[in-house]
Amino acid sequence: MATKQPSREELGSELEQKSAEVRILRQVSSDINATLDLQEIYEIVLRTMDELFGFHHALILLVDEDGENLRVVASRGYEGQTLGGVVPMGTGLIGVVAKKRRLMRLTNLGRQRSYIAAIRKQMEEAGRSAELEEAPPVPGLPDVESQIGIPLLIKDNLIGVFSIESAEQKMFSDRDEILVNIVANQAASAIHNARLYRAEEARRAELAELNQTLEDRVRARTAELERANRVLRETQAQLVQAGKMASLGMLVAGVAHEINTPIGSIAANTDIVKRAAEMVKQRIEAADVPADLAKDPNLLLAIETLQQASQTELLACLRITSIVKSLRNFARLDESEEKSVNLHEGIDSTLTLLVHELKKGVEIVKNYGDLPNVVCFPSQLNQVFMNLLNNAISAMEGKGTIAITTERDGEHVVLRFTDTGMGIAPENLDRIFDPGFTTKGVGVGTGLGLAICYRIVQDHHGTIEVRSEVGKGTEFTLRLPISR
Amino acid sequence: MIPEDIVRFLDGATVGFGATRDDKLVPLVHFIVGWTVGDDRKTITCLFPESHREELVSSLEDNGRFSFTVLGSTSGPRASNPPNPAVDFHECYQFKGDYVASCPANEGDLALVKRKREQFKVLFQPLFGFSERACNARFQRPVLAMTFRVQEIYDQTPGPGAGARIEVGEL
Amino acid sequence: MAQARLPEEIRPVMENGIPAQVGTCSADGIPNATDISRVYHVDPQHVALSNQFFSKTVRNIRENPRACVNLNDIEGCTNWILHLEFDHSETEGPTFDEMDMQIEAIASMTGMSGVFKLRAADIYRVTSVEKIEYGLPS
Numbered sequence: 001m002a003t004k005q006p007s008r009e010e011l012g013s014e015l016e017q018k019s020a021e022v023r024i025l026r027q028v029s030s031d032i033n034a035t036l037d038l039q040e041i042y043e044i045v046l047r048t049m050d051e052l053f054g055f056h057h058a059l060i061l062l063v064d065e066d067g068e069n070l071r072v073v074a075s076r077g078y079e080g081q082t083l084g085g086v087v088p089m090g091t092g093l094i095g096v097v098a099k100k101r102r103l104m105r106l107t108n109l110g111r112q113r114s115y116i117a118a119i120r121k122q123m124e125e126a127g128r129s130a131e132l133e134e135a136p137p138v139p140g141l142p143d144v145e146s147q148i149g150i151p152l153l154i155k156d157n158l159i160g161v162f163s164i165e166s167a168e169q170k171m172f173s174d175r176d177e178i179l180v181n182i183v184a185n186q187a188a189s190a191i192h193n194a195r196l197y198r199a200e201e202a203r204r205a206e207l208a209e210l211n212q213t214l215e216d217r218v219r220a221r222t223a224e225l226e227r228a229n230r231v232l233r234e235t236q237a238q239l240v241q242a243g244k245m246a247s248l249g250m251l252v253a254g255v256a257h258e259i260n261t262p263i264g265s266i267a268a269n270t271d272i273v274k275r276a277a278e279m280v281k282q283r284i285e286a287a288d289v290p291a292d293l294a295k296d297p298n299l300l301l302a303i304e305t306l307q308q309a310s311q312t313e314l315l316a317c318l319r320i321t322s323i324v325k326s327l328r329n330f331a332r333l334d335e336s337e338e339k340s341v342n343l344h345e346g347i348d349s350t351l352t353l354l355v356h357e358l359k360k361g362v363e364i365v366k367n368y369g370d371l372p373n374v375v376c377f378p379s380q381l382n383q384v385f386m387n388l389l390n391n392a393i394s395a396m397e398g399k400g401t402i403a404i405t406t407e408r409d410g411e412h413v414v415l416r417f418t419d420t421g422m423g424i425a426p427e428n429l430d431r432i433f434d435p436g437f438t439t440k441g442v443g444v445g446t447g448l449g450l451a452i453c454y455r456i457v458q459d460h461h462g463t464i465e466v467r468s469e470v471g472k473g474t475e476f477t478l479r480l481p482i483s484r
Numbered sequence: 485m486i487p488e489d490i491v492r493f494l495d496g497a498t499v500g501f502g503a504t505r506d507d508k509l510v511p512l513v514h515f516i517v518g519w520t521v522g523d524d525r526k527t528i529t530c531l532f533p534e535s536h537r538e539e540l541v542s543s544l545e546d547n548g549r550f551s552f553t554v555l556g557s558t559s560g561p562r563a564s565n566p567p568n569p570a571v572d573f574h575e576c577y578q579f580k581g582d583y584v585a586s587c588p589a590n591e592g593d594l595a596l597v598k599r600k601r602e603q604f605k606v607l608f609q610p611l612f613g614f615s616e617r618a619c620n621a622r623f624q625r626p627v628l629a630m631t632f633r634v635q636e637i638y639d640q641t642p643g644p645g646a647g648a649r650i651e652v653g654e655l
Numbered sequence: 656m657a658q659a660r661l662p663e664e665i666r667p668v669m670e671n672g673i674p675a676q677v678g679t680c681s682a683d684g685i686p687n688a689t690d691i692s693r694v695y696h697v698d699p700q701h702v703a704l705s706n707q708f709f710s711k712t713v714r715n716i717r718e719n720p721r722a723c724v725n726l727n728d729i730e731g732c733t734n735w736i737l738h739l740e741f742d743h744s745e746t747e748g749p750t751f752d753e754m755d756m757q758i759e760a761i762a763s764m765t766g767m768s769g770v771f772k773l774r775a776a777d778i779y780r781v782t783s784v785e786k787i788e789y790g791l792p793s
Contacts, residue, residue, distance in 0.1 A: 090759070090763060091763045091764065092760055092763055092764040093760045093764070095760075095763065096756055096759050096760040096763065097760075100752070100756050102752075102756065104756055104757065104760060106757060106760060106761070107670050107671070107672060108670070108671055108672025108673075109672075109761075110672075111612060111672035111673065112672055112692065112761055113570075113765060114570040114571065114573065114574070114611065115574060115642060115674070115692050116761065116765040116767055116771075117568075117570060117571045117765075118570075118571045118572075118573070118574030118575070118641065118642055118643070119574075119642050119643040119767070119770070120765075120766075120767070121562075121564070121571050122562075122641050122642070122643035122645060123643055123644065123645075123770065125562065126643075126644075126645055128644070131769045131770055132766055132767065132769070132770070133766035133767070133768060133769065134766050135764060135765050135766040136763070136764070136766070138764070169613045501676045501688055501725065502688055503678035503679075503680075503686040503687060503688035503723070504678075504686055505678075505680040505684060505686045509680045509682075509684060509719050509721065510680070510721050510723075510738070511678035511679055511680040511686050511687075511721060511722060511723045512678060512723050512736075513676045513677070513678040513688060513723045513724070513725040513736065515725070515734065535734075535787050536736075547684055549684055549685055549686050550686065551678075551685070551686045551687055551688045552688070553676070553688045553689060553690070555690065574690075576690060578687070578688065578689065580685065580686075580687075612673065612729070613729070614729050615729070615730070615732075617732055618729040618730065618732050621732035621733075622727075638711075640689055640690070642690065642692070644770065646689075646710060647710050647711050
């Protein structure tokens, strides 16, 4: 059968058409490769299909991460929702193109649907409905007549499918298939590159965020460590102090026991001597002895001296006993649990232990209010009193006045320790309770005393505040709950 | 006899074609533009256009074997209710039998063909996108009326059950 | 052996979705005529018919390899008569894959995946091609 030869005009027209197609393809290639933005790539491809080739319905689908489905990422010419629409692998033209990784073109699908419907009816009538499935809903034209599906491949890896459809009963020609295939291949490369770029950017951002997070975590960790270090030092100081107090307590217990026995003996014997001297004096005054002996001034002086010395010794014994008692009171080792105590006793015991320091020129002024007993750890509060009084004496360089005022304020007691010492510089006021802070020289003080006081008061659910004026003096105010 | 519901189907059907074979068993497909069932309901007369008329007659005179397949009806026993042309179109039966006689087609035959053409246009032209010209071209002027006696009837509706013989008793 | 070539203009007719008619004949001389949904173009000298159901057509071809196909060109108002001779059956290869892919796509989009499955692609040699042009009836 002889085929008709094309005319000059027809050849010319065909040449012009092909030239136009080449120009379009070149432009598309240039536009696609000029961007790494996925949405721009999709837009270029779909616009080319629509405006330049006249394919008004097109979908771009990418394979999901699970590899089981394809998802619409871009569409053109569809009303309603197609973006995000899913096509399972192996379903319809798109799914089969993806599964087989080959281009496919179907035409006159309406007639085929009619043919299939007839077969379905026959099967239903023959009672074979169980072999039939529901037609799956897939994105695209419901009345599609012609469709081309092209796999988007990078080497042998499937990244998606490109589909163009028509509701007209025309076929896409071989030429159409070639053009769409060329554009789809370019799109595949561009999409792949854009995704690589996007993944790279995401990784960079993730790394930057990770770095920032690491820095933040290091900072937080450092702060945490510093806090822990501070707590450790406070605890250490407390332990040391507690250890000291425990040692002191044991020492006191031992010393008290050793002292009390001879002191008791001395007191008893001294009392005997005193009474014996009194008896001798009484016998002399009763004229039972010779007159020259009764009036002997040396004898009378000796008796009086004996009496005075015995009295002094007795007072000294009482004093020693009082000191031992104060020391025991201060250590209060036998009282390691919470007790309801008279805080004035604690303050007084502490003052007793500091009597040597106070003698040098420090005046104590006590304004004790009517305080109820307070539930506390007595030995710990005694530490606080010791620290505050010691600091006050130190600040006054041994000369000045310490006023101790106590009063009740509702469910709290308030204790004020005011000295007339050198005062604390304003810039140091915020830091005096910081562990390690000291105004004394290196090696002179540990800088932990007030930190320990702060901690002890906090543990008692109380507060400690300081007011000071350089050159005038300092006042520490303790506020403690009566019961916890 | 051809069952009554099949007769009704034939009356409403619009697409028909036949097959013959020559003395070398080479088959030939023929376009059929119209048909009627004999009053005895044992024969069918088919109307043929000019194309391949000589081969048709030659084969029939050689061996008499003829096969007639017909579809495109909305009045068959399997028709949907209400009618669904897209589905009903494919209901299809094949009649196999032996040549009885033939004669030139007449004006009555032409009228029948035109009626079939109009039936087809109404039911199926929009469905399958036939142009007016294509519809007219399908239904050529008949030149030959050929009658054959039906021996067997088969259900050819597409699907897994296609080809099942319909038991109709003695024909 | 007779051999003919399919002209390029027949390809769109083969893909127009209008059922074609295929005539076969058994070894004992009984002709058979049936509709088929599609005749596949393999190359200019071969076509393929899908073998989905083991039908009378397939049985006849196994006995007598000759077939006749009528294609309906509804746009050009012509018919094409092809005489074919069965060559071989394929269950793999490019032709089978192409047909299988198309059948799978249509089956899956119409819920017929369990029913429509290509058993084989029957390849036929084209022995003659005839184009019949119809004029308008008077």
